[in-house]
Amino acid sequence: MTYARDVAALARKDLLLELRARDTLPAMLLFVVATFVVFHFALPASPSRLAASGLLWVAILFTALLGLGRAFVPEREQRVLDGLVLAPCDRSAIWVAKSLATLAFLAAAEVVALPVYALFFHPVSGSTVLGVALADLGICTVGTFVGAMAVATRARDLLLPLLFLPLAIPIVVGGVGASVVGAPGRYLGFLALYDLLFALVCWASFEYVVAE
């Protein structure tokens, strides 16, 4: 119970920070719409449904990357992470809370991005929405974890995409599959499996990333 309270307090801190500073979410929204416009000019006239759903996933991935890159910036600049590590709570709560906050930002960006995609390119199917939701979970759990790793290094922002993209390839496979195939059950199941597996690994090992 205390664990849930810790998580809620930490996540609330991130959401409140965003609500007051408005750093991340507007940038993500602008980025995803701009990406769609770029894709429109990069692709041949009236792209097929297959090509368009591929670029939807590329846009989601890079928008998420933008948000993840910002996730630990306040902690870094104000040296909050040292305080959080010293706080008498389970360290994995820091990761859970941060994942929830990034998930909220990503979901908010997608609430805008999916209708815009439907408007610009092709209508979005129900299985695509389900796939996006499951993929978001995976992106946020794994992305927050490697974000915490990257922020501790000298290279910082440079390292995050390098660490994240190879880990995100299975998510893209599952997501694209879920949005283009007639019976997407296998792909959705795969996404759920990915989420579960990596959430467990992240949850178990986050302590070693922040503490010495």
Place this chain on the structure above:
Amino acid sequence: MTDPGGDGDLRQSVPVGRSHRIPLPSLAAAALVLVTTALALVFFVAPNDADQGFSQRIFYFHVSIAMTAYACFVAGAWQGFKHLTRRDPGADLAGYVAVHQGLIFGSGVLLTGSIWAKISWGHWWLWSEDQLVLFLVLFLFYCAYFMLRYSLEPGPQRENMSAVYSLFGVVLIPVSFLAIRLAKGLIHPVVFTRHGPSFGGWILVTYCVSQAAMLVLAYTLYRVELAGKRLDVRLRELKEVLV
């Protein structure tokens, strides 16, 4: 980590002359003999493949190098696990060396796979080849391992992160494999299966010998690199004491 104050402290920090069961020279000799035997078997004894002829022989190396690379990655993760759970003092360096060897052998997989693809299909790269695509993903993943490791200061944090990252690797291998299988059904159907039902006699013997050769070779290289790295660490510590 260790405070280089006294000599007694220093002796504990990195075990240099840990007693391994097999001495390095005999290990190297075994690797030489096995690799030579494997080469001889592959080129002179194993029968030509009915479909693909001579070029199929590269598979004896391609597959065994791939298995060896997996073994290295798993060994790296095992050392990482040992580091995280037991704080084994030599595990960090051992894990790094294992991942390094895995990356070297992984490049070997990409190379042999590309050569085969060129001869068989006329292209240097084939997305329909599971093993090749999987190793490309792993190659990217483990290259990032080195980026991560070298942008952290030496110390407990670097050791922890390297260990955690190598553990992520062994989770990523089966997940990526599954993903690539799924993607293949998505992008294009399976064109053919490589291994027919007949997989016995000299083919099996040749494969087993080349597999053993690659494993022993990898272990030898691992030991050589590890010895060098340990010596390096020891030397640096001694220098610190002198300064």
